[in-house]
Amino acid sequence: MSRIVYVNGEFLPEDEAKISVFDRGFLFADAIYEVSTVLQGKLVDNAAHLARLQRSVDALNMGLPCSLEEIEAIQLEMLKRNDINEGGLYLQVTRGAADRDFAFPKDSKPSLVMFTQSRPVIDTAAAQNGISVVTTPDIRWQRRDIKTVGLLPASMAKQTALDAGANDAWLVEDGFITEGTSNNAHIVTKDGVLLTRALSNKILHGITRKAVLALAEETGITVEERSFTPDEVSNAAEAFITSASMFVTPVVTFNGEPIVDGKPGKVAKRLRELYIAFALKSLK
């Protein structure tokens, strides 16, 4: 069955959907995206994703083609039309089509595109067994807090990791881990402190990160927001990633070496359980 995708006001079979060659998302990566996870046919923590969408478009002085309420209504219609139970809903807003010029066009109409991806979220091998991570230099731009589709450096880092036999890369800048290719990076020290990089332009302000840190604090885990080095990861009691797609997923191997016994840690397991409960409560 072909998916139904949404493009600028129309719900269409995926092979009939079209976007202009002059769309600035295509020519300049002049576009913002969000990925909301779908559980039980509903959206997880979607209000937070829409708030970040607004923040991202505002940061680029880009408009939205319609209100956030209308965007959410289209999102919910997409879930229905695709009969999706578990997976993700991808949403992209671009500055729209205009003749190619570096200057922002004055009168382009933003494009809005959405598609669904059906896949398991809760019961995954990565959640069960953990993932392996290697470090690569962070060569991305300096506004990583804006969720743009300029993802080539992240894609290259992911491929470098896969070529090295790992599942993902943690990016390093000035001797410190910034984040994963498409996730936020966290460790638990041998003293039981959850370390995570503080919010800045250097990392994406993860929706899952925020929820998980609040859950950690509620359960009495000490959270310290500061940068940490690859050596601190190697000497940590645990490591894990957070993202809308992967929830909380343990990291068990770092640069080819097991973290402690190479098994998912108990803090990561507990936080995953708590986050799943939170996600189920947030469904819309």
Ligand code: PLP
């Ligand atoms: N960091 C980067 C670079 C990402 O691309 C993502 C998600 O795509 C995240 C962090 C995690 O953010 P969220 O929890 O909002 O999915």
